[in-house]
Amino acid sequence: MKDFCAAQRAMRNIRKAAMQRGVVAVLDIGTWKVACLILRFDGPDLSGEPDGIGAMAGQAQFRVIGAASTCSRGVRFGEIDGMAEAERAIRTALQSAQKMAQQRVDHVIVCFSGAEPRSYGLTGEVDITDEAVSEQDIARVLAACDLPEFGEAREVLHAQPVNFALDHRSGLIDPRGQIGNRLATDLHVLTIEQTAVQNLLYAIKRCDLELAGLASSAYVSGVSALVEDERELGAACIDLGAGTTGISIFLKKHMIYADTVRLGGDHITADISKGLPVPHAFAERIKTMYGGVVATGVDDREMIEITSETGDWEHDRRKVSRAELIGIIRPRVEEILEEVRERLLAAGFDQLPSQQIVLTGGGSQLQGLDGLAARILGPQIRVGRPLRVRGLPQAATGPDFSSAIGLCLHAAHPQDEWWDFEMPLERYPARSFKRALRWVKENW
Amino acid sequence: MRALRARLSHQHSARPDPAPSRLAYRLQRLSLTPSFHRFLRVGLPLIATFGTLGWLASQPELRAEVQARALDIQAYVEQRPEFTVHMLAVEGASPELIDDVREVLPVAFPISSFDLDLDALREVIAELDAVADVSLRVRAGGVLEARIEERVPAFVWQTRAALVLLDANGHRVAPIEARAAHAKLPLLVGPGANEAVPEALQLLQVAQPVTARLIALQRIGERRWDVVLTEDQRIMLPEEGAVRALARAMAVDGAQELLERDVSVLDMRLAERPTLRLRPAAVEALWAIRQVTLDEDER
Numbered sequence: 248m249k250d251f252c253a254a255q256r257a258m259r260n261i262r263k264a265a266m267q268r269g270v271v272a273v274l275d276i277g278t279w280k281v282a283c284l285i286l287r288f289d290g291p292d293l294s295g296e297p298d299g300i301g302a303m304a305g306q307a308q309f310r311v312i313g314a315a316s317t318c319s320r321g322v323r324f325g326e327i328d329g330m331a332e333a334e335r336a337i338r339t340a341l342q343s344a345q346k347m348a349q350q351r352v353d354h355v356i357v358c359f360s361g362a363e364p365r366s367y368g369l370t371g372e373v374d375i376t377d378e379a380v381s382e383q384d385i386a387r388v389l390a391a392c393d394l395p396e397f398g399e400a401r402e403v404l405h406a407q408p409v410n411f412a413l414d415h416r417s418g419l420i421d422p423r424g425q426i427g428n429r430l431a432t433d434l435h436v437l438t439i440e441q442t443a444v445q446n447l448l449y450a451i452k453r454c455d456l457e458l459a460g461l462a463s464s465a466y467v468s469g470v471s472a473l474v475e476d477e478r479e480l481g482a483a484c485i486d487l488g489a490g491t492t493g494i495s496i497f498l499k500k501h502m503i504y505a506d507t508v509r510l511g512g513d514h515i516t517a518d519i520s521k522g523l524p525v526p527h528a529f530a531e532r533i534k535t536m537y538g539g540v541v542a543t544g545v546d547d548r549e550m551i552e553i554t555s556e557t558g559d560w561e562h563d564r565r566k567v568s569r570a571e572l573i574g575i576i577r578p579r580v581e582e583i584l585e586e587v588r589e590r591l592l593a594a595g596f597d598q599l600p601s602q603q604i605v606l607t608g609g610g611s612q613l614q615g616l617d618g619l620a621a622r623i624l625g626p627q628i629r630v631g632r633p634l635r636v637r638g639l640p641q642a643a644t645g646p647d648f649s650s651a652i653g654l655c656l657h658a659a660h661p662q663d664e665w666w667d668f669e670m671p672l673e674r675y676p677a678r679s680f681k682r683a684l685r686w687v688k689e690n691w
Numbered sequence: 692m693r694a695l696r697a698r699l700s701h702q703h704s705a706r707p708d709p710a711p712s713r714l715a716y717r718l719q720r721l722s723l724t725p726s727f728h729r730f731l732r733v734g735l736p737l738i739a740t741f742g743t744l745g746w747l748a749s750q751p752e753l754r755a756e757v758q759a760r761a762l763d764i765q766a767y768v769e770q771r772p773e774f775t776v777h778m779l780a781v782e783g784a785s786p787e788l789i790d791d792v793r794e795v796l797p798v799a800f801p802i803s804s805f806d807l808d809l810d811a812l813r814e815v816i817a818e819l820d821a822v823a824d825v826s827l828r829v830r831a832g833g834v835l836e837a838r839i840e841e842r843v844p845a846f847v848w849q850t851r852a853a854l855v856l857l858d859a860n861g862h863r864v865a866p867i868e869a870r871a872a873h874a875k876l877p878l879l880v881g882p883g884a885n886e887a888v889p890e891a892l893q894l895l896q897v898a899q900p901v902t903a904r905l906i907a908l909q910r911i912g913e914r915r916w917d918v919v920l921t922e923d924q925r926i927m928l929p930e931e932g933a934v935r936a937l938a939r940a941m942a943v944d945g946a947q948e949l950l951e952r953d954v955s956v957l958d959m960r961l962a963e964r965p966t967l968r969l970r971p972a973a974v975e976a977l978w979a980i981r982q983v984t985l986d987e988d989e990r
Binding site: 317335336338341345346349350351454455527564 | 708709710711713715716717719721794842
């Protein structure tokens, strides 16, 4: 296994430096909006000031001091499509967040949903030299996982050890210090397209920022929208975004699978726009105001006034019943959910002990979605809102901010990844330091 | 028919791009940088101030003008009548001393009080022999007041060259022409007498019984005193314990009227052996008496 993660190691160091400085920005680059939160890390709040939020399992050591979101531009399917436009969107969000925080940020952690993530489950096994498992042994067993062929131009985004087995005992979370002979591990690797990452890096660089971390938005919205026991027993988080729908499956507090369906709320809007026909902005408006998936008798009588400016009076003064609107929306939602069901089935979600499904993301605010999803995906369905974090404005507490908030939590308590462990000495490639330097030079 | 009311979507399309330009974005980030803030608050004013001052100071004609104007203002203030000193008032001094003071004081009235160096003037006055202490101040109304404490003469000191008055500390007060003008002051004679004035004072105190006959205290060899009396008598005192020796001599005189007799010198220099020197007549008389006594013995 070659050192495929020099870049990730470098990023991890930048993240540590940012934590030291105490201020870091998290940026959720989505298809519909770019959200930016600025976090200040200053330890737990000891003032005892009651703000209605408890200790939150140690998540309270940071505070959101700036939040802003702006309409995203130049992003399609969660990938950067137009560099200059995307850069402007990032600048807008970051500038208004900085203005709110009254503080300059130089380090940013980014999550995005596109770039066709693919999950791989790897296993590695190694004999233990001492009788107790040391950190070096863990690094060795992680290095012993044999990587499959990822394909051309793909890069590792996450590589998290999800399980350790010592001799016949499996399901260990932290095997260090335990006695045994043979250590095995299961590693979950998520790869993405390299060009998407490079575009993102370039956009961040053009905004004079330093990238302190990358995360998959499917993963981070699972972190914020799932509660602890759901993550422990097995659950899937469906992040219904605008351009993509992210799927992440959690078991034993680790993500074991992630995928995206390249369908989302924008497709619903496009359907409305084509079907009625109305401008895209107006379609988005009536989708959010009157949209739903289950039509009732009342909806036949509820008329939506459609205005446009073609100059044709008949065309400009139309009325559409809500049932018609629902009739356009529902097939597309069904299509998305069926696609999600296929992915879940392919991942073996039905084998998990608990099959909780949590819908989150902006699309989950569609009325009646949970009923429809229950019929397609399974009975255990709920609509998840993200965890509350300190200092977050009310406007940013909705399910459409679950990936941004999940990224905050991920920044505060990052999951151990492959590159957090020192590489075993015998596997250190020559001139790796030089290569890392070159990588940094190229990308920053 | 067109709608008369402006449409929402119309307004929407007319909205400017909300994205900040690259320059605006960088400026905002710069303005949020704490070090930049510090620079604006402290560094920039300092640079501006010192830069301007430095530039002004580098123009020679400007500097000269500023200096000239400052001197003008200074001169104007100094020339104000409120600060002018017209006259000198000397207090606590004899008329001769007042004349002396006026003579030595290097001040030409009227003068601005800013130009008076009181400390230096005070030094000049204090250097006069007759002045023990002096305080100088500028009094309201433009008067320079010198309050002088004069030295009180206690002795007349006669040296080979001149007659000088000394005060109780042995300091010169003034030279005099004639002893007669200060007949009441005791006379000290001999070089080095001024350095032993305190002892001389004590000796005078002890010599009270012979004050009427006292002519002078003579310093011998700058180390010891002789008390010179009328009728060419003198009492020689030792270097150490002169007062005690004189007291002894006075006691003997008081008891036996020693000095009334035909004695020229009472030598007290050796405490264990006081010695008398008789006059020649007395010696002869003594010899004569001794002769008589011998003759009687032979007989």
